Amino acid sequence: MSRRIQEHPILEFPRTKEITIVFEGRELVAHEGDTVASALIANGIDVLRDSMSLHRPRGLFCAIGNCSSCLMVINGVPNTRACVTPVSQGMTVERQRDKGMMP
Amino acid sequence: MIFTDVMVIGGGPAGMNAALTAAESGAQVLLVDKFQKLGGQLVKQTHKFFGWADRGAGTRGFNLAKQLAAQVNAHPNIKTLLGYEVIGGYPDQTYLAASWEDHVKISAKKAVICTGAAERMILFENNDLPGVMGAGAVQTLMNEYGVLPGESFLIVGSGNVGVILAYQLLQAGAHVDAVIDVLPKLGGAYWVHAAKVQRLGVPLLLRRTVLGVYGTEHVEEAVTAEVGENMEPVAGTEMHHKVDVVALAVGLMPLTDLFQMLQVRTEYIPELGGFVPWHDELGHTTNPNVYVAGDAGGIEEATTASLGGSIAGLVAAKELGFPVDENRIQEYLRALSSFRESSLSKKVLEGIERMRGDSNA
Numbered sequence: 001m002s003r004r005i006q007e008h009p010i011l012e013f014p015r016t017k018e019i020t021i022v023f024e025g026r027e028l029v030a031h032e033g034d035t036v037a038s039a040l041i042a043n044g045i046d047v048l049r050d051s052m053s054l055h056r057p058r059g060l061f062c063a064i065g066n067c068s069s070c071l072m073v074i075n076g077v078p079n080t081r082a083c084v085t086p087v088s089q090g091m092t093v094e095r096q097r098d099k100g101m102m103p
Numbered sequence: 104m105i106f107t108d109v110m111v112i113g114g115g116p117a118g119m120n121a122a123l124t125a126a127e128s129g130a131q132v133l134l135v136d137k138f139q140k141l142g143g144q145l146v147k148q149t150h151k152f153f154g155w156a157d158r159g160a161g162t163r164g165f166n167l168a169k170q171l172a173a174q175v176n177a178h179p180n181i182k183t184l185l186g187y188e189v190i191g192g193y194p195d196q197t198y199l200a201a202s203w204e205d206h207v208k209i210s211a212k213k214a215v216i217c218t219g220a221a222e223r224m225i226l227f228e229n230n231d232l233p234g235v236m237g238a239g240a241v242q243t244l245m246n247e248y249g250v251l252p253g254e255s256f257l258i259v260g261s262g263n264v265g266v267i268l269a270y271q272l273l274q275a276g277a278h279v280d281a282v283i284d285v286l287p288k289l290g291g292a293y294w295v296h297a298a299k300v301q302r303l304g305v306p307l308l309l310r311r312t313v314l315g316v317y318g319t320e321h322v323e324e325a326v327t328a329e330v331g332e333n334m335e336p337v338a339g340t341e342m343h344h345k346v347d348v349v350a351l352a353v354g355l356m357p358l359t360d361l362f363q364m365l366q367v368r369t370e371y372i373p374e375l376g377g378f379v380p381w382h383d384e385l386g387h388t389t390n391p392n393v394y395v396a397g398d399a400g401g402i403e404e405a406t407t408a409s410l411g412g413s414i415a416g417l418v419a420a421k422e423l424g425f426p427v428d429e430n431r432i433q434e435y436l437r438a439l440s441s442f443r444e445s446s447l448s449k450k451v452l453e454g455i456e457r458m459r460g461d462s463n464a
Contacts, residue, residue, distance in 0.1 A: 003250050003251045003252065003253075004250055005245065005250070005251060005276065007276070008249075008274060008275060008276075009274055010149045010163065010274060011149060011165070011246060011249070013248075013249035033248075034248060035248065037244075038244055038247075038248035038250050041244060041250055041252050042248075042250045046233040046234060046252070046320070046321045047233050047320050047321070048233070051231065056231055057232070057233055057320045057321075058231060058233065059232075059233025059234060059236070059321070060236060060240055060252070061222075061235070061236055061237055061240060062221060062222055062237050062239065062240055063236075063237070063239065063240035063243040063244060064138075064144075064221075064240070064243060065137055065138075065188075066221045066222075067221070069231075080203070083240075083243075084137070084138065085203070086139070
């Protein structure tokens, strides 16, 4: 399933280089210029973290770095905002399950 | 430490215009934005703006962002610091900006703060379920990254943001189940936009609110109901919407953290979106070294933000002793008040009046 827009009357989305990120041990295709959040959502992954005490699933909410709904463990660093972090080749991404401990 | 005459925080329409007019007046300007790219929320707008030709009327938002960014990047007096967020402001006019890797100290004689706004949330069952998003988040995903976060959308709020989002979703090939609003008439949307969306078959359902969203790990269904005179849901009027995204366009609130840190007095003015820094028409706040422009000072839209930015940039430069043509300031002020003559600005004007009236600053 691709959620990438193929045709648009006004905007153009030039195909950028495909790169690989590793989400919870699984390789996913992302595009250069994606944020971690846009790459995951394009791959159909909507749950980005668990809430801290009730462990309810949380997804993207603001997409501009204001809320904390998309905090993930990115390259081992917890509390990283998936919505403003650009993807890079081989980046590891995990759902955050707790408050996040510094490595 | 970076030394500058004027630091502008936020690279949207207000910030870019403030940077430009301050720089044109001869000031050294540092423009800081937490994103890697200038443009703020203009970059996700595909529609053409109304207003004046010299303020981008007839130009699509994302193109306007590109044009302004090109001017900013070409100006020898403007330096940009992208990917950095200003997280601290101190009484000696120093500031701390941090990126994910690094931080820098900035010493700025004047700061023009154009931090914009954040999306509001409303209460309903399971409102934290993935698939419930701010309208702006949907716009960012689809118009900046080319990604549609779902197939079928319910939009809550029939103001400009909600109605324009509906149109943008249709452009991107998505299905829009409905736009709902709790009020008995259309929110602050331009009539032409609303008419267009309805012509394309999207129902605008008024006097209706969301009761809840349901699904295991993602929204699969939303339930709405009519509200009565007292805004309470009316039993028996429930509608079940098979949607996977509920986009909230229920208003914005100014981002005022930095103002509070800088001892600027804030006032609670609902017409302007909540707490706002007290400010006059020139962008002065209660801190003589801090100015405001754009949505950070009250929720309006891009044209007024850009005019406000141009004014604040000129005023900051002037108060640092740079030669500024007073007529230019007056001209922007006149443009601002004539833009606000539209009935859509009535509420904003009332808010501004109340903010200034409330104050003995």
